[in-house]
Amino acid sequence: xxxxxxxxxxxxxxxxxxxxxxxxxxxxxxxxxxxxxxxxxxxxxxxxxxxxxxxxxxxxxxxxxxxxxxxxxxxxxxxxxxxxxxxxxxxxxxxxxxxxxxxxxxxxxxxxxxxxxxxxxxxxxxxxxxxxxxxxxxxxxxxxxxxxxxxxxxxxxxxxxxxxxxxxxxxxxxxxxxxxxxxx
Amino acid sequence: xxxxxxxxxxxxxxxxxxxxxxxxxxxxxxxxxxxxxxxxxxxxxxxxxxxxxxxxxxxxxxxxxxxxxxxxxxxxxxxxxxxxxxxxxxxxxxxxxxxxxxxxxxxxxxxxxxxxxxxxxxxxxxxxxxxxxxxxxxxxxxxxxxxxxxxxxxxxxxxxxxxxxxxxxxxxxxxxxxxxxxxxxxxxx
Numbered sequence: 493x494x495x496x497x498x499x500x501x502x503x504x505x506x507x508x509x510x511x512x513x514x515x516x517x518x519x520x521x522x523x524x525x526x527x528x529x530x531x532x533x534x535x536x537x538x539x540x541x542x543x544x545x546x547x548x549x550x551x552x553x554x555x556x557x558x559x560x561x562x563x564x565x566x567x568x569x570x571x572x573x574x575x576x577x578x579x580x581x582x583x584x585x586x587x588x589x590x591x592x593x594x595x596x597x598x599x600x601x602x603x604x605x606x607x608x609x610x611x612x613x614x615x616x617x618x619x620x621x622x623x624x625x626x627x628x629x630x631x632x633x634x635x636x637x638x639x640x641x642x643x644x645x646x647x648x649x650x651x652x653x654x655x656x657x658x659x660x661x662x663x664x665x666x667x668x669x670x671x672x673x674x675x676x
Numbered sequence: 677x678x679x680x681x682x683x684x685x686x687x688x689x690x691x692x693x694x695x696x697x698x699x700x701x702x703x704x705x706x707x708x709x710x711x712x713x714x715x716x717x718x719x720x721x722x723x724x725x726x727x728x729x730x731x732x733x734x735x736x737x738x739x740x741x742x743x744x745x746x747x748x749x750x751x752x753x754x755x756x757x758x759x760x761x762x763x764x765x766x767x768x769x770x771x772x773x774x775x776x777x778x779x780x781x782x783x784x785x786x787x788x789x790x791x792x793x794x795x796x797x798x799x800x801x802x803x804x805x806x807x808x809x810x811x812x813x814x815x816x817x818x819x820x821x822x823x824x825x826x827x828x829x830x831x832x833x834x835x836x837x838x839x840x841x842x843x844x845x846x847x848x849x850x851x852x853x854x855x856x857x858x859x860x861x862x863x864x865x
Binding site for chain 1: 837839
């Protein structure tokens with residue numbers, strides 16, 4: 493089923509999303525490689541939205557026709573490191589493979605440096621086996637900086653990861669002299 | 677991290693090893709309050725603190741406070757000593773999480789260029805995985821401009837994994853940093 497990507501929007505989470513939230517956040521295929529708790533009821537989903545998603549510095553619901561089908565988070569570090577932010581995302585399994593997450597991340601990247609002006613570096617740590625996520629961040633324009641060996645410990649397993657970054661300076665507009673070369 | 681510059685020795689014989697054996701033997705031991713005056717020698721030196729996140733120390737009281745508040749409770753920090761057992765620097769491994777530790781070291785500038793940092797890092801690399809069997813990765817972050825320290829880690833067998841852009845804030849400036857790692861399975865010793 494093809495999806496018209498203009499139907500993909502981002503917005504903050506609402507308590508009313510609890511039912512839709514549980515559909516994807518309760519699915520291990522979606523949250524298995526995240527540090528999220530297991531969610532098994534609408535009550536737990538509601539509490540998680542209220543206690544974690546709403547206070548989050550930058551977390552958005554990925555929506556189709558305003559219904560939540562996933563999330564994108566941008567999480568700045570604290571103190572002296574608050575110029576660095578980690579990007580994470582997840583999408584309902586039913587909607588995989590249609591370019592929706594790529595579209596959503598692209599929207600997020602276009603907003604986040606304005607919303608969080610102190611953030612200079614977005615970073616993603618992608619497991620070496622996760623080819624789909626590697627293709628996604630590369631398509632957006634993240635730069636692969638290296639392979640970090642045995643870097644991530646998640647749910648009992650240690651993973652090698654590729655580290656990617658996108659800097660606010662990577663998105664600066666071209667200087668005026670190049671504008672005639674832009675192909676529309 | 678300090679700059680430990682390599683001295684290239686020109687000779688007619690082919691060199692079998694680039695790393696120099698220090699003229700004096702290096703050993704590591706815990707640091708104590710009585711080391712404060714030796715600590716102040718390197719901690720007040722602006723050459724030494726150039727790539728450190730901290731500013732040079734200006735008072736002995738601050739040095740004593742640092743030893744009490746940071747050094748003594750630290751999970752793994754050692755004085756780097758030469759044969760007279762007086763510290764000329766320090767080296768530490770700080771846990772990042774359950775499986776990762778980060779190595780850092782600092783040496784008085786009078787002792788640079790003698791292979792002392794290389795030897796100190798080599799001693800840590802040889803022992804730390806036995807002392808901390810849960811550690812799967814020992815990593816180091818070095819400023820892109822701190823070439824001397826990059827060479828120390830490469831000589832000991834750390835793997836250079838890449839340059840992380842705008843990764844660390846050093847005295848108000850955001851710097852690119854080179855990431856290095858050593859795993860227990862790497863043969864370095």
